[in-house]
Amino acid sequence: MNIYKTITQFTKFLIIALLPLVVSANELWKEPQSTEEAIYNPDLYAWKLFVALNWPADMVTRKADPNRKFGENDYVVWESWKLSSGPNDEVFIKDGKDPGEWVTGSKIDRSNKTKSFEDLPLQQMILRSKSDFHVKFDPPSIEGASGNENHLNKEAYEFIRTNELYHIGGQEKLFEKAKELRAEATKKYDNSGVIPEIHQYKKKLIDFPVEAKEVKAQWRVIEDSQKHKYRWHKDEATGKVFGLTALHITTKDLPNWLWATFEHVDNPSLPDAEDWIVASNDSSATSNGYPNGLGIEGTFWENYRLRGTQIDFTDPTGKPTILANSQIEKGFQTTSSCITCHAMAAIGSRVDKQNGANRLAIFQDVHLIKGKDAVVMGPVGSPDYSLFETNVRLFLQGEVVGDVNYIQTDFVWSLMRAKRKPE
Incomplete structure (x- = not known):
């Protein structure tokens, strides 16, 4: 092996590994943007995010707000982004209307946060829509005790708006x-065996910018005595205190996105909760459960753990990679793959x-095994290409059908x- 190449690779690894030690404490608020780090050290990169x-x-x-301290219990950056879920969805609104410009210059009000919650994450809603699972295996109701929300950053939002993806007709x-485009490409087929494929056109038609980010958050009612351990929000109407229990972060740093999920350490002990069936995998964590040098120690954020990241x-x-959150992927942790599931997002x-809209399904069938619990099969591994496109070579005719x-x-x-616009 070329000695200079070896030294260069080792230097890259060393720089990334020691990065928390050289980042100034007053710069930790800056959003990282690094494809290299996402590839070579995704766990540490996830913590920086x-x-x-x-x-x-700054709402x-x-x-x-660089003048604020990490660990203050107040609205955080992703909560200032556009809400893309629930009854007060700011992106996908009634009748497929244009949701308007990304506004700055006036304070964003999130004081009615809990009124915007969905009871469950999207995948759990779909899971419970399967009749056999719903009837036989739903947990006791926790209505009003939990909430889910999704947010998109400016770059993701503006891409959706510019390309009119906020209504079904636009998609x-x-x-x-x-x-x-495919039909045009097949006319140029030259009997070489090269078949035009749909992923070539996806890059031309729907390719979010590298700065795009999305967050899915899960909240749960907690006691006042527990607030010191959580990022929490109080519903002034009911007096209930909600603690942040789970957080998915995904970024377009990579063509197939970077996927990271975090959980509060108390999650397995909550009512109706599942254990962490899939073991956490965090190469950046110290004995404290998180990396040093990022200002986490001594804040309530030290009670959160990176369950893992996924880039392929x-x-x-x-072997298929697995990434699961015990709350967001409850009921199918062992067959949960964020990257594969989201590869099924289609029109x-x-x-x-x-x-x-005509969409692909997230889940395979729910299998009911006699004498055992339901087995829910989520999509894992590489997606099935034939779901997206069918190709048949006709070599003698020099055509592709x-x-x-x-x-x-x-x-x-x-x-x-x-939503669909009225016709």
């Missing part, structure tokens, strides 16, 4: 354009003038919340 996105926000500029236009569908041996042609079935919506499942 965690700190920056949970930094107290006027909708960015981190369907991309699908039809993909079919047109499989490991080098071809197809409209069927019979339906009001909704087939069709586009679905086009991926660049791993963004929240697009399924879009």
Whole structure:
């Protein structure tokens, strides 16, 4: 092996490994943006994102306030972003209307935060819509005791708005354009065996910018005596105190995005909770459970753990990678893969003038095994290419036949919340 190449690779590793030690404490609020770190040290990079996105926000500029301290119990950066879920959704609104410009210069009010909660994360809603699972295996009701919310940053939001992805018709236009591009490409087929593939067109049609970020947060009612251990919010109408218990962070640092999930250490002991069935995997953590040098120690954030990160569908041996959160992926932790699930986010042609959209399913069938609990099969590993496109080579005729079935919506499942404009 070339000695200079070896030294260069080792130097890169050393720089990334020691990065927390050289980052100035007054710069931890800056949002990191590094494809290199996302590839070579995704766990540490996830923690840097965690700190920056949970930094107290200036609710006027909708960015981190460098004059505030990490660990103050106040609205954080991601809470200032556009809400993309629940009854007060600011992105996918009624009748598919244009949600308007990203506004700065006036204070964003999140005081009615709990009124915007969904009871469950999107994947749990879909899971419980399966009748067998719903009837036989739903946990005791915790209505009003938990809440879920999604937020998009400015870059993700503006991409959605510019490309009219906030309404179903806008997404369907991309699908039809993909079919047109593929048809044009097949005319140029030269019997070389090269088949035009849909992923080539996805890059042209729906490719979020590298700065795009999305956060999914889960909250749970806690006691006043527990507030010192949580990022918490009080519902002034009911007096209930909600503690942040789970947090998904995804960023477009990589073509297939970077996926990271965090949980509060007390989650397995909560009522109706599951244990951490899938073991945490955090190469950056010290004996404290988190990396040093990021200002976490001594704040309530020290009670949160990185459960893991994901940057590829499989490991080098071809084994599917798994990433699960015991709350957000409750009931299917062992078959949970964020990257694979989100690869199924797609749009197809409209069927019979339906009001909704033609989407791929997240889950495979719920398997009921006699004498045992339900086995929920989430998608893992590399996605099935035939779901998106069918190709048949006709070498003698020098043609390719087939069709586009679905086009991926660049791993963004929240697009399924879009409404159709009235006709």
